[in-house]
Amino acid sequence: TLDAVLRRADYPALRRQQAAARQQGRHIGIGIANTVEPGVFDWNAYAIVGMPGIGVAEGITIAIDVFGKITARVGFTSEGQGQYTLVAQLLADYFATDPEEITVIALDTLSAPPAFGPGGSRLGVAITGATMSAADKLRQKLIAIAARLLQSSPEMVELLDGRLQLVGMPDASMSLAEVAAVALSRSDLLPPGMELGMEATSVWTAKGREPIDEQGRARSYLTAANACHLVMIELDIATAKVEILKYVVADDCGTRLNPATLEGLLQGGIAQGVAAALLEEYPYNETGQPLASTFMDYLLPTIHEVPMSEKIALETPSPVSPLGAKGCGEGAIHITPATIMCAINDALHPLGLRAREVPASPNRLWKLLQGNARA
Numbered sequence: 001t002l003d004a005v006l007r008r009a010d011y012p013a014l015r016r017q018q019a020a021a022r023q024q025g026r027h028i029g030i031g032i033a034n035t036v037e038p039g040v041f042d043w044n045a046y047a048i049v050g051m052p053g054i055g056v057a058e059g060i061t062i063a064i065d066v067f068g069k070i071t072a073r074v075g076f077t078s079e080g081q082g083q084y085t086l087v088a089q090l091l092a093d094y095f096a097t098d099p100e101e102i103t104v105i106a107l108d109t110l111s112a113p114p115a116f117g118p119g120g121s122r123l124g125v126a127i128t129g130a131t132m133s134a135a136d137k138l139r140q141k142l143i144a145i146a147a148r149l150l151q152s153s154p155e156m157v158e159l160l161d162g163r164l165q166l167v168g169m170p171d172a173s174m175s176l177a178e179v180a181a182v183a184l185s186r187s188d189l190l191p192p193g194m195e196l197g198m199e200a201t202s203v204w205t206a207k208g209r210e211p212i213d214e215q216g217r218a219r220s221y222l223t224a225a226n227a228c229h230l231v232m233i234e235l236d237i238a239t240a241k242v243e244i245l246k247y248v249v250a251d252d253c254g255t256r257l258n259p260a261t262l263e264g265l266l267q268g269g270i271a272q273g274v275a276a277a278l279l280e281e282y283p284y285n286e287t288g289q290p291l292a293s294t295f296m297d298y299l300l301p302t303i304h305e306v307p308m309s310e311k312i313a314l315e316t317p318s319p320v321s322p323l324g325a326k327g328c329g330e331g332a333i334h335i336t337p338a339t340i341m342c343a344i345n346d347a348l349h350p351l352g353l354r355a356r357e358v359p360a361s362p363n364r365l366w367k368l369l370q371g372n373a374r375a
Contacts (some may be wrong), residue, residue, distance in 0.1 A: 001034065001226055001227055001250040001251065001252055001312075001314060002032075002034060002181060002228045002250075004228070004312045004314060005032070005064060005228045005230045005248050005249070005250045005312065006120040006230075006246050008190060008250070008310060008312055009230050009246065010246045011230070014030055014246070015030070015231055017231075017232075018030060018080060019221060020061075021234075022350065025236060026234060027234065027235040027236075027237055027348070027350070027351075028232065028233070028234050028235075028245075028347060029232070029233050029234075029235065029337045029342075029343040029344055029345070029346035029347030029348070029349075030230070030231070030232050030233075030343055031229075031230070031231050031233070031338075031340060031341065031342030031343030031344070031346060032228065032230045032339065032342065033228070033335050033338040033342060034226070034227070034228045034231075034335070035226065035227050035228075035325065035331060035334050035335040035338075036224050036225070036226050036328045037121060037224070037225040037226065037253075037326075037330060037331035037334060038120075038121070038220075038221035038223070038224055038325050038327070039120070039121035039122060039125065039222065039223040039224070039225060039326055039327015039328065039329075040056075040090065040120070040121065040122040040125045040126060040221060040222035040223050040321065041120040041204060041220055041221050041222075042056060042207070042219075042220065042221065042222050043057060043203070044212070044218040044219055044220040045120075045220040045221070047289055056116045056120075056122065056126070056205065056206065057113055057116060057204065057205045058113040058114075058116055058117075058122075058123065058126035058127050058129070058130050058202050058203065058204050058205075059074075059075060059112070059113025059115050059130055059133050059201060059202065059203035059204070060072055060073065060074050060087070060113060060130040060131055060201070060202060060355070061073040061113055061134065061136045061199060061200070061201040062091065062135060062138055062199060062200055062201075063198060063199035064138065064176060064180040064183075064198045064199070065180060065184070065198075066140075066177060066180055066181040066184055066185070067177050067290075068097070068101075068175060068176040068177030068180060069101050069102070069103070070095065070101065070102045070103070071090055071103045071104075071105060071107070072087050072088070072091060072102065072104045072131070072308055073104075073105045073106075073107050073112065073210060074087065074104060074105070074106055074107065074112065074115065074127065075106070075107055075109065075112030075114070075115025075117065075265060076106060076114060076115055076117035076118060076123065077106045077117075078106070079118055080102070080194040080263070081118065081120070081123070081124070081265060081329055082258060082261035082264070082265075083123055083124060083127055084104040085099075085106050085258060085261065086124060086125060086127065086128065086257060086258055086261065087102075087131055088102040088104055088258070089134070089258060090128060090131045090132065091131065091135060092134070092140075094135045094161070095135070095176060096160075096161045096162035096163075096174070097162055101239035112204055113201050113202075114203050115183045118329075120221075121225075121327030121328060121329040121330050122222075122327055123327050123329075124257065124325060124327065124328070124329070125223060125321050125322060125326065125327055126204050127204075127224070128257065128321075128322040128323055128325055129204035129321070129322035130202045130204040130233045130296040131202075132313045132322055132323070133200035133202035133204060133336065134199075134200045134201060137200035137202060138198070138199070139143065139159050140154075140179060141183065141194070141197075141200070142159065142164055142176070142179050142180075142183075143157045143158075143159065143164060144191050144194065145165035145179050145182055145183055145189075145191065145193075145194070146174050146179050148189065148190070148191050149174060149179070149182065149189065150164075150166055150172055150174070151246065152166055152172075155220070162175070163175055163176070164176070164179055166254070167223030174259065175324065180275070180325065182197045183196065183197060183198040184196060184197065184198055189302065197221055201208070203270055204322070205240040205322070206222045207222075208340045220246055221327075221346020222318075222320060222321055222327075223254065223318045223320070223321050223325075223326035223327050224326065225251065225252060225253040225254065225326040226251070226252050227250060227251035227252070227266075227331050227332070227333055227335060228249070228250050228251075229247070229248070229250045229332075229335050229336060229339040230246075230247070230249075230339070230344065231244060231246065231247050231248075231339050231340055232244075232245045232246040232247075233245060233343040233344060233347060234339065234347070235344065235347040235348070235365070237369060239362060239366075240362040240363075240365035240366035240368075240369055241362050242278055242340075242344060242360065242362075242365070244274070244291075244305075244307045244340075246307070246310075247270065247307040247308075247309040247310065248309065248310045248312070249266065249270070249309050249310070249312065249332070250311075250312035250313075251266060251311070251313065251314065251328070251332075252314035252315065252316050252326075253310075253325070253326045253327075253328035253331070254315065254316060254317050254324045254325045254326035255315060255317045255318075255323050255324035255325045255349075256313060256315060256325075257325050259313070262313075262328060263311070264325075265328060265329055265332070266309075266311060266328075266331075266332050267306075267308070267309065267325045267331040267332075267338065268332070269329075269330065269331065269332025269334075270307075270332050270336050271301055271306040271310055272306055272332075272333045272336070273332060273333050273334075273335070273337050273339075273340070274301050274306050274307075274336060274340065275299075275300065275301045275305075275359075276333070276336070276337045276358060276359065276361050277336065277337040277341060277359055277360060277361055278301075278305070278340065278360055278361060279298075279299035279301055279305070279361065280298060280300065280301075280359060281298070281359050281361065282297060282298070299361075303351070308329065337358055340360075341355060341358065341360060344360050344365075348368075351369075353368055353369070355368060
């Protein structure tokens, strides 16, 4: 990721631009930071702190009705990170159907399969594992029924382009709806011992607990995404305002299951990181009264403060997670403040100053600059 960012940004050219700007009296700073984002915490996250592990399970129930429409029932509500879209996309790809034909329903905790829900950059990976496993179970049942109806063996039936067909014989095929209708209403046509119904439940957990080594260490997260961010800023000495001139990011979160969702997560994380680095703060006076009790005082970033970053997508699939995906919901918010602070301190370096607190708000930077002026 570091090499990719340096190439995309043309790092030597940026340094030349910075040197030329400094000759003109401008204060330009460049910051670079790398991060490893752990994702999908598992059994060992509890073992390390001496708690019984619960496996951080995630479950799903998938059903197909007589019209061939698919319903997925999960145990978490949507928080905006696109997990419902991911479930629909996975099932649409698996069964070769339209995502709009798939309904995702959130159940309450009494009726849902075991589910931990969002947290720790885990849900995308975990629900992918559960979804693919449940889909495999449904596929096996569909094939068994279709084989009986087509007077063949399960080994000779395949799920292809949304239909159950005999291998090499596309004319001998049945739709999902046709097979599901039999599964739901014609017990006399089912294989011996098979019950009516066309649904499957699967609960995914990370692999079992690993032993802790002699130093008390163990892998507590399943995946490790990584990223590199580069930012160029200009610090106005007169107003202490920081302007972001350029932002480049390379991230590797394994298999990119839904690029549009990842784009949103990344850009949103950068926005939060800009806010943490430059704006948002909970100040209190000497008597403990909050000084930022409204959004007029608590400075949320707008589109004017948040740059549209240049993004480089790298893919190194995880060997231990479903479909090779890695947790990636929090990487940008982790690294953006550090990257911006590095750039601010690079801009301050010719003045012999260093910003040591966040947010590096105009007020805080003004005090730092005025203190230097008085000295």
